[in-house]
Amino acid sequence: MAKILIAEDEQDIRDLISFTLQFAGHEVISTANGQEVYDAALAMKENPPDLILMDVRMPRMTGYEACQRIKNDVNTSQIPVVFLSAKGQEGEVKTGLQMGALDYILKPFAPDQLVARVQEILEKSS
Secondary structure (H helix, E strand, O other): OOEEEEEOOOHHHHHHHHHHHHHOOOEEEEEOOHHHHHHHHHHOOOOOOOEEEEOOOOOOOOHHHHHHHHHHOOOOOOOOEEEEEOOOOHHHHHHHHHOOOOEEEEOOOOHHHHHHHHHHHHHHHO
16 A cells, blocks of 8 residues: 555554554554654655655644645655644644645544545545
8 A cells, every 4th residue: 555654743643543544554654743754754755655644733843844844855845745633723724735735634533534535645646
């Protein structure tokens, strides 16, 4: 299936996302904040992930900042980014899309819904 890089600062949610996507057959690489996801994406430039899923509010670097850096870097700009956040106000979603995200998934989510949305996003971006 796909290689998915995730960034989520809450351990329980990060574990749930990882387990859910791995159970669906995906390879998952987990990070805990925006800086780590950006660094990981750069480190994988020879074999980049198929998708980056990240929270918005994280320590060290927000998801918005990480997305903007990923999209502005020639080595990572082609990787689709999707926000996975509880911040679902219209302004938050608009900001995420302006930063270069392909989509915005709201928490809480049912695991089967997450898998279905990720599959749709992967099909759209391939």
